[in-house]
Amino acid sequence: MDPEPALSTGAVARSLGVSPTTLRSWERRYAIGPAHREDGRHRRWTPGDIARLEEMCRLTARGVPPSEAARVALGAAPGTRTAGRAAGVTPGGPGALPLGEVRPEGRGLARAAVRLDAPAVAELLEAALADHGPVAAWEEVIAPTLHAVGRKWASAGERYIEVEHLLSWQISAALHRVRPAPEPLRVPPVLLACVPGELHSLPLEALAAALGERGVPVRMFGAALPAGALCDAVRRTGPRAAVLWAQSRTTADRALARSVAGIEWGLRGARGRSALLLAGPGWGPEAQGPRIGRLSGLRSGLAVIAELLAGRAPATAAGHPGPAACDS
Known part of the structure; x- marks a missing residue:
């Protein structure tokens, strides 16, 4: 019969959401450690060991003191007080x-x-x-x-x-x-901003981290950028693309999107425009007009932006719906 697979302390800690130090502390204080361990080897946790730790985590998350949670998890006969506190804990916990x-x-x-x-x-x-x-x-x-x-x-x-x-x-x-990779010279940036009134910026922060890791120049303006400041930022940075995030329909301002898409920047006689990419569930599924794309996922959005930086216009940047950047 094959032995049960065993995991290291670090792997178990990651799966349970505790630190390795916490697991070692529980083992030292409450004897809730690996049931078997060979001399001279690192701790190895079997599925049975991990099940006891999961019970320990469930109980402590419900407010049961660690010492009492350990007695229950180890199968020891708990005191009346412990049994009363743990009785309402269901598998997985409410x-x-x-x-x-x-x-x-x-x-x-x-x-x-x-x-x-x-x-x-x-x-x-x-x-x-x-x-x-x-x-x-x-x-x-x-x-x-x-x-x-x-x-x-x-x-x-x-x-x-x-x-x-x-x-x-x-x-x-x-x-x-x-940590972002070094930015290449003379590559126009990608501007990232939440529309006015929009405070949910985490998906845009994920996009900024992913672009930065790839060495794509990013100008991140975060949550609730006022309309005037947004337009000024586009004119001053001359981005290859501007990504606007709206979490809800109440913050998605389509008139502002059309205004940003129409901004020209640069010297007279050599004016340029940015592709506008709308991200977030607030915009609805469709692009909103010429030069406005609709983004819908982080991984595909990176591909769309890479196409734009290479001087190619993917379907979403031409005003047609398609995959792109960060509704998750």
């Missing part, structure tokens, strides 16, 4: 986020966010971005967790707003730490 099929890192990130464990969230985000790069990390780890928090918040009234705020802050900080 606070678990509805993630579906995602990478293990996504489940770990969700668990850490629900616990409001900011250091663990930061560590998991840093590892996901380093291991997978901004695109895969955003699409397969970060965005699914954000969507799950949003669904939980929508179904639980005012609860879990603090989880979304902490997670969003940590994601923004992690994306800002992605």
Whole structure:
């Protein structure tokens, strides 16, 4: 019979959303460690070991003290007080986020966010971005967790707003730490901005990180850029493309989009215009007019922008719907 597969402490920590230091502390204080370990070898966690850790995480996330949670997870007979506190905990816990099929890192990130464990969230985000790069990390780890928090918040009234705020802050900080590649000379930048009144900028920050990693010059203006400042920024930077993000229909200003698409910049006799790319669910599925494209996904959006920088006009930049940049 084949032995059960065993994982390292680091791999288990990432999947659970805790730090390796926390796992070592639990083992030292509460004897909740690998059931078997050979002398002279690193810890190796079997599925049974991991199941006990998952129970430990579920209980502590519900407010059960770690010592009592460890007794329950290890199968020891808990005291009356512990049994009463843990009795309402169901598998996965009522606070678990509805993630579906995602990478293990996504489940770990969700668990850490629900616990409001900011250091663990930061560590998991840093590892996901380093291991997978901004695109895969955003699409397969970060965005699914954000969507799950949003669904939980929508179904639980005012609860879990603090989880979304902490997670969003940590994601923004992690994306800002992605080191951009050196910018090539004489390549026009890509301008990124949220429309006036729009405060949801994380998908645009993911696009900025992915473009920067590829050495594409980016001018990022973030949330709620006033209309006049947006138009001035386009004239002053002469971007090859301007990406405008709108999360909701109440912030998507189509008149402003047409105005930006019509801006000319540069010296008289050598005037230029930028391609305008609309991103975010607020704009609806269709492009809005000539020289206005519609973006719908981070990975394909990078390809669209690469085409524009190469001097080719993809279908979305010519006013026709097609794939592109960051509705996730």
